[in-house]
Amino acid sequence: xxxxxxxxxxxxxxxxxxxxxxxxxxxxxxxxxxxxxxxxxxxxxxxxxxxxxxxxxxxxxxxxxxxxxxxxxxxxxxxxxxxxxxxxxxxxxxxxxxxxx
Numbered sequence: 001x002x003x004x005x006x007x008x009x010x011x012x013x014x015x016x017x018x019x020x021x022x023x024x025x026x027x028x029x030x031x032x033x034x035x036x037x038x039x040x041x042x043x044x045x046x047x048x049x050x051x052x053x054x055x056x057x058x059x060x061x062x063x064x065x066x067x068x069x070x071x072x073x074x075x076x077x078x079x080x081x082x083x084x085x086x087x088x089x090x091x092x093x094x095x096x097x098x099x100x101x
Contacts, residue, residue, distance in 0.1 A: 028054030028062070 030052050037045040052064070059065065 024053060025055040026058065028052065028058050 030050070033049045035047040035049070036043055
């Protein structure tokens, strides 16, 4: 009589890194922490850290879309600078035309 041994079955299902990342980005994660440095009961430094990890869609849903109007992160900033340069050129030409009259 031979005894066959089977590996124990785990009740916890395994999750791949991709599944975990998808779940975190879909639902969102907030990490909060406070750091305080004190010396003889005198608070010298206080730092509050708030970190939100989520997808862009979830961030927009929560009302966090600061990058949309920030010229550093959007192409609109490039267009705005180009438009301002053109307006400056037009204003300079208009001044020269008015002085010629």
